[in-house]
Amino acid sequence: xxxxxxxxxxxxxxxxxxxxxxxxxxxxxxxxxxxxxxxxxxxxxxxxxxxxxxxxxxxxxxxxxxxxxxxxxxxxxxxxxxxxxxxxxxxxxxxxxxxxxxxxxxxxxxxxxxxxxxxxxxxxxxxxxxxxxxxxxxxxxxxxxxxxxxxxxxxxxxxxxxxxxxxxxxxxxxxxxxxxxxxxxxxxxxxxxxxxxxxxxxxxxxxxxxxxxxxxxxxxxxxxxxxxxxxxxxxxxxxxxxxxxxxxxxxxxxxxxxxxxxxxxxxxxxxxxxxxxxxxxxxxxxxxxxxxxxxxxxxxxxxxxxxxxxxxxxxxxxxxxxxxxxxxxxxxxxxxxxxxxxxxxxxxxxxxxxxxxxxxxxxxxxxxxxxxxxxxxxxxxxxxxxxxxxxxxxxxxxxxxxxxxxxxxxxxxxxxxxxxxxxxxxxxxxxxxxxxxxxxxxxxxxxxxxxxxxxxxxxxxxxxxxxxxxxxxxxxxxxxxxxxxxxxxxxxxxxxxxxxxxxxxxxxxxxxxxxxxxxxxxxxxxxxxxxxxxxxxxxxxxxxxxxxxxxxxxxxxxxxxxxxxxxxxxxxxxxxxxxxxxxxxxxxxxxxxxxxxxxxxxxxxxxxxxxxxxxxxxxxxxxxxxxxxxxxxxxxxxxxxxxxxxxxxxxxxxxxxxxxxxxxxxxxxxxxxxxxxxxxxxxxxxxxxxxxxxxxxxxxxxxxxxxxxxxxxxxxxxxxxxxxxxxxxxxxxxxxxxxxxxxxxxxxxxxxxxxxxxxxxxxxx
Amino acid sequence: xxxxxxxxxxxxxxxxxxxxxxxxxxxxxxxxxxxxxxxxxxxxxxxxxx
Numbered sequence: 001x002x003x004x005x006x007x008x009x010x011x012x013x014x015x016x017x018x019x020x021x022x023x024x025x026x027x028x029x030x031x032x033x034x035x036x037x038x039x040x041x042x043x044x045x046x047x048x049x050x051x052x053x054x055x056x057x058x059x060x061x062x063x064x065x066x067x068x069x070x071x072x073x074x075x076x077x078x079x080x081x082x083x084x085x086x087x088x089x090x091x092x093x094x095x096x097x098x099x100x101x102x103x104x105x106x107x108x109x110x111x112x113x114x115x116x117x118x119x120x121x122x123x124x125x126x127x128x129x130x131x132x133x134x135x136x137x138x139x140x141x142x143x144x145x146x147x148x149x150x151x152x153x154x155x156x157x158x159x160x161x162x163x164x165x166x167x168x169x170x171x172x173x174x175x176x177x178x179x180x181x182x183x184x185x186x187x188x189x190x191x192x193x194x195x196x197x198x199x200x201x202x203x204x205x206x207x208x209x210x211x212x213x214x215x216x217x218x219x220x221x222x223x224x225x226x227x228x229x230x231x232x233x234x235x236x237x238x239x240x241x242x243x244x245x246x247x248x249x250x251x252x253x254x255x256x257x258x259x260x261x262x263x264x265x266x267x268x269x270x271x272x273x274x275x276x277x278x279x280x281x282x283x284x285x286x287x288x289x290x291x292x293x294x295x296x297x298x299x300x301x302x303x304x305x306x307x308x309x310x311x312x313x314x315x316x317x318x319x320x321x322x323x324x325x326x327x328x329x330x331x332x333x334x335x336x337x338x339x340x341x342x343x344x345x346x347x348x349x350x351x352x353x354x355x356x357x358x359x360x361x362x363x364x365x366x367x368x369x370x371x372x373x374x375x376x377x378x379x380x381x382x383x384x385x386x387x388x389x390x391x392x393x394x395x396x397x398x399x400x401x402x403x404x405x406x407x408x409x410x411x412x413x414x415x416x417x418x419x420x421x422x423x424x425x426x427x428x429x430x431x432x433x434x435x436x437x438x439x440x441x442x443x444x445x446x447x448x449x450x451x452x453x454x455x456x457x458x459x460x461x462x463x464x465x466x467x468x469x470x471x472x473x474x475x476x477x478x479x480x481x482x483x484x485x486x487x488x489x490x491x492x493x494x495x496x497x498x499x500x501x502x503x504x505x506x507x508x509x510x511x512x513x514x515x516x517x518x519x520x521x522x523x524x525x526x527x528x529x530x531x532x533x534x535x536x537x538x539x540x541x542x543x544x545x546x547x548x549x550x551x552x553x554x555x556x557x558x559x560x561x562x563x564x565x566x567x568x569x570x571x572x573x574x575x576x577x578x579x580x581x582x583x584x585x586x587x588x589x590x591x592x593x594x595x596x597x598x599x600x601x602x603x604x605x606x607x608x609x610x611x612x613x614x615x616x617x618x619x620x621x622x623x624x625x626x627x628x629x630x631x632x633x634x635x636x637x638x639x640x641x642x643x644x645x646x647x648x649x650x651x652x653x654x655x656x657x658x659x660x661x662x663x664x665x666x667x668x669x670x671x672x673x674x675x676x677x678x679x680x681x682x683x684x685x686x687x688x689x690x691x692x693x694x695x696x697x698x699x700x701x702x703x704x705x706x707x708x709x710x711x712x713x714x715x716x717x718x719x720x721x722x723x724x725x726x727x728x729x730x731x732x733x734x735x736x737x738x739x740x741x742x743x744x745x746x747x748x749x750x751x752x753x754x755x756x757x758x759x760x761x762x763x764x765x
Numbered sequence: 766x767x768x769x770x771x772x773x774x775x776x777x778x779x780x781x782x783x784x785x786x787x788x789x790x791x792x793x794x795x796x797x798x799x800x801x802x803x804x805x806x807x808x809x810x811x812x813x814x815x
Contacts, residue, residue, distance in 0.1 A: 050804060051804030051805065051807050051808060054801060054804055054805065054808070055808055072798075072801060073797060073798040073801055074798055074800040074801030074804065075797070075798045075799055075800045075801060076798070124791075127791060128788060128791070131784055131787050131788055131791070132784065134784075135780050135781070135783070135784040138780060139776065139777060139780050142776060155769070158769070162773060166777075
């Protein structure tokens with residue numbers, strides 16, 4: 001619990017973590033007007049996980065005077081804030097919410113898109129359907145028990161009639177989901193699990209009604225409705241899981257800018273949604289902003305962070321006349337761009353085309369439940385038909401034959417099968433979610449359980465994509481000077497030098513940034529230069545090695561030297577080692593330069609790597625592997641990885657990934673630690689085994705129950721007992737996944753403390 | 766036999782009440798944050814939240 005308590009480190013860290021904050025305009029655009037001067041905004045705070053976090057976040061927000069209400073939802077890891085948005089003087093800057101959360105807990109808050117707040121109609125319908133069917137099932141079962149205990153004929157008829165009246169609306173209200181899906185499958189000439197379900201509930205209801213009309217002894221209303229009840233539970237769980245993951249993933253939309261500062265001819269500025277930017281518009285980009293659309297630089301110069309495009313962490317200098325791509329970040333200077341494409345046609349579109357082309361393999365994947373249904377439903381229907389013909393021909397009583405055939409259909413109805421898959425997957429997804437991994441749908445877990453190779457991107461995936469200070473040469477006073485100068489820049493190298501400096505730094509007045517070169521500070525004792533060797537002390541030669549070098553000079557005489565390298569993700573080594581021990585083939589595909597990739601691969605013990613790949617090249621490499629019969633998990637983060645993420649059998653991306661990368665990935669992990677990869681594989685494999693066990697249990701049940709039904713001994717009582725028992729066994733077996741994980745719950749907790757809230761500090765300490 | 770005339774409606778009514786209560790609680794947002802509710806009960810802060 002101490003992990004989220006306010007601490008000095010957190011507040012220190014907060015002052016330095018300004019780069020990741022969404023802009024005030026973006027936040028205002030994402031908030032919605034509640035009327036009467038109130039606005040509401042929902043922020044995603046993936047770090048919250050306990051009661052202390054809830055009260056810390058809520059107290060911090062309510063302490064801001066314009067905030068009227070702040071409520072954390074721990075299940076969805078969101079906070080919703082209602083505040084008085086007055087105009088002009090004293091207006092609340094929504095960025096303060098993000099800062100307040102960061103200060104109180106050390107957690108980052110991200111922006112949610114407003115569109116997905118529409119609410120999920122289908123989920124509400126399904127839950128109401130479950131409630132209604134549960135009510136109907138309980139009441140009909142009550143009446144059925146009286147009938148089974150030997151009610152006299154007239155009472156039995158009355159009870160049957162009441163049951164029929166309760167069952168009819170439940171059948172329509174709860175059954176419509178299955179009827180719709182079965183109809184859709186049949187009209188396309190296919191069959192799915194819903195066809196035998198729809199057939200069984202309809203036929204059993206019709207036959208029971210017919211029996212009731214003719215004062216018959218056996219009615220199946222209880223079976224009809226309890227079948228529907230169990231199956232609806234499975235369907236609802238399946239849907240909820242998909243829904244939760246989807247909202248959590250889209251909830252992190254922070255990489256792609258939502259708007260652009262458009263400068264009109266009379267130099268007035270207007271913040272517009274990015275969709276409304278047309279080619280020819282002039283856009284102002286401040287230092288630290290992300291470029292919203294492809295454009296041509298008209299004015300200004302800056303260092304651009306291209307990591308999202310080519311995966312390389314070293315920034316590139318641009319000046320007037322250069323073409324810039326959407327998604328890149330201007331680090332050091334402000335630029336004026338002329339848009340050359342709309343958001344839709346920007347650099348992203350090329351990637352999207354590649355992604356669509358790559359989707360083929362995955363679209364062909366059929367879920368376990370569907371594959372089972374393909375065999376199961378024809379077998380069941382054939383069995384019922386044979387029973388009907390057999391009893392009709394040899395017994396001579398066609399009405400009796402009909403009843404027995406329907407009993408077979410009811411007994412074999414895939415009740416346990418319908419629950420077997422969703423329950424396991426919901427439990428597994430919940431487990432993954434608690435460990436900071438979000439999964440998009442159940443099929444992703446099924447596919448992850450099948451993989452035999454793991455392919456990693458380098459920058460941003462194996463590494464954090466942020467350079468870290470590895471070597472410092474110089475006296476403490478000079479290093480302090482370098483940190484003070486570096487504090488003035490957003491360049492990742494400067495930020496790292498500043499962040500690595502433990503004490504407070506002096507504040508300097510006159511520091512100018514020269515894009516592409518470094519920083520210049522004019523002081524009484526002379527001109528300090530911090531930057532590239534060629535800029536700081538022209539003519540000197542740098543020692544050759546990988547990584548980046550920053551030199552501090554006083555009047556072109558070198559006085560301090562810093563060596564920086566991109567830092568590995570925490571636990572990268574152990575995660576790779578675990579994967580290799582488990583027999584997975586590991587491989588690195590990178591867009592970066594050959595020696596850098598080779599050094600990284602050697603350090604992690606990975607033999608197979610390919611460097612200097614284009615987005616298309618990565619996709620081809622993945623496809624080549626898969627043609628060779630391998631099933632590949634791709635872990636990547638950049639836009640350049642997105643096509644490869646869709647081409648792979650299954651894919652994973654860190655939460656810091658580009659928007660499009662996260663959308664292409666099946667799994668998104670929230671914490672910095674790479675341990676998430678083997679953990680997700682472990683849980684998915686375990687889930688896959690439980691699903692197969694559940695199938696075995698369900699089939700075993702059928703082997704016992706079906707002969708009884710074919711022999712004509714399946715009374716409604718036997719059917720009710722058999723069906724409920726099999727469902728309960730399957731659910732109980734699925735919940736074993738919880739037990740296993742609980743026993744191991746200690747290690748991820750430790751992991752979370754070190755890697756969760758303060759990743760930067762954890763490594764510097 | 767005669768008691769069935771009122772017992773069955775009573776049983777259905779009680780069941781219906783339960784169903785109604787569930788649907789009400791669903792609409793009222795009682796199930797929106799199950800994880801958070803488990804923690805909030807431990808919160809010692811007795812002051813009413815604005």
